[in-house]
Amino acid sequence: MSSSTQGATLSTNVVGLVDGSSASHREVSVFDGLPIYVKELIAGGAAGAFAKTAVAPLERVKILLQTRTEGYHSLGVHQSLKKLLKNEGVIGFYKGNGASVLRIVPYAALHYMTYERYRGWILENYSALGTGPVVDLLAGSASGGTAVLCTYPLDLARTKLAYQVKETRGNDSRPTHIRPQYSGTKNVLEAVYKEGGLRALYRGVGPTLIGILPYAGLKFYVYEELKRHVPEEHQSSIMMRLSCGAIAGLLGQTFTYPLDVVRRQMQVEHLQPSLQDRARYRSTFDGLSSIVRNQGWRQLFAGLSVNYMKIVPSVAIGFTAYDTMKAYLNVPPRQK
Numbered sequence: 001m002s003s004s005t006q007g008a009t010l011s012t013n014v015v016g017l018v019d020g021s022s023a024s025h026r027e028v029s030v031f032d033g034l035p036i037y038v039k040e041l042i043a044g045g046a047a048g049a050f051a052k053t054a055v056a057p058l059e060r061v062k063i064l065l066q067t068r069t070e071g072y073h074s075l076g077v078h079q080s081l082k083k084l085l086k087n088e089g090v091i092g093f094y095k096g097n098g099a100s101v102l103r104i105v106p107y108a109a110l111h112y113m114t115y116e117r118y119r120g121w122i123l124e125n126y127s128a129l130g131t132g133p134v135v136d137l138l139a140g141s142a143s144g145g146t147a148v149l150c151t152y153p154l155d156l157a158r159t160k161l162a163y164q165v166k167e168t169r170g171n172d173s174r175p176t177h178i179r180p181q182y183s184g185t186k187n188v189l190e191a192v193y194k195e196g197g198l199r200a201l202y203r204g205v206g207p208t209l210i211g212i213l214p215y216a217g218l219k220f221y222v223y224e225e226l227k228r229h230v231p232e233e234h235q236s237s238i239m240m241r242l243s244c245g246a247i248a249g250l251l252g253q254t255f256t257y258p259l260d261v262v263r264r265q266m267q268v269e270h271l272q273p274s275l276q277d278r279a280r281y282r283s284t285f286d287g288l289s290s291i292v293r294n295q296g297w298r299q300l301f302a303g304l305s306v307n308y309m310k311i312v313p314s315v316a317i318g319f320t321a322y323d324t325m326k327a328y329l330n331v332p333p334r335q336k
Helices: 003-019 022-027 036-054 056-066 077-088 097-125 133-163 185-201 205-228 238-271 284-295 297-301 304-328
Strands: 166-168 175-177
Touching: 036 056, 036 097, 036 304, 056 077, 056 097, 056 133, 056 238, 056 304, 077 304, 097 133, 097 185, 133 185, 133 205, 133 238, 205 238, 205 284, 238 284, 238 297, 238 304, 284 297
Parallel strands: none
Antiparallel strands: 166 175
């Protein structure tokens, strides 16, 4: 094939991808033979990695606020970002992001793919439920639980890495680690397993599951329900998908945020000196009541403002990237 012909083909592909035309899909032959669920895994994983990296600095600050990290718990979002930049540089914004992306790729891939599978299974086997948004609610909840159980140790590692901070002491401008350091995701997993076995790797999974079931269900429910009310000619609009995704993430997170705070504190409580002399949280309810009693009810919403700043673009980008990737991979429309 001549260079001019190759250039013309490449131009056609680029234009087709932008306008969503089916011609571009026919050019992507490398994906044509893949099963639908594999394409959904690829689309979900790519969407999750892209969205997570985009909001990594806000995710780091949120964890520091949730866990009442020394030197950060009394600061706001802006001041926390400034302090991180001063003490750790730009790389500090992304501490733990490698573990986060390592977790989010399989998590998002499983989350989106199993949502599609559960949704189809419910429609085929439980016709009495109809085809309305309740199906999206159930499928979203089940897929969220499945993804959490399969990837939770990676989330634990991400939190422990993000929890580590550096401080400058006195006139010494050199950063000083104020806690034992983990060298990376593998080191975290090995150390935690050595300390408490498999059970330690799932420390905090209770509130995570309790939180993810309604959150994931509401997220898919609201997103798909909003899309149903959009005229057909605007269904492929990027702005439409971003708007629907943002609202879905905002509503879903609001109802489940206190459970996320309990989860984070359970994940790092053995690293906090102030907690060494008292019993650890025995359950999700014990964690909620203890936080209210000892830290005040406001702590249940610590970092919520930064989470709103994070969740709006994160979920919006995630849903948009997923739908766009599905179109690129030529995944057929969902069963109505």
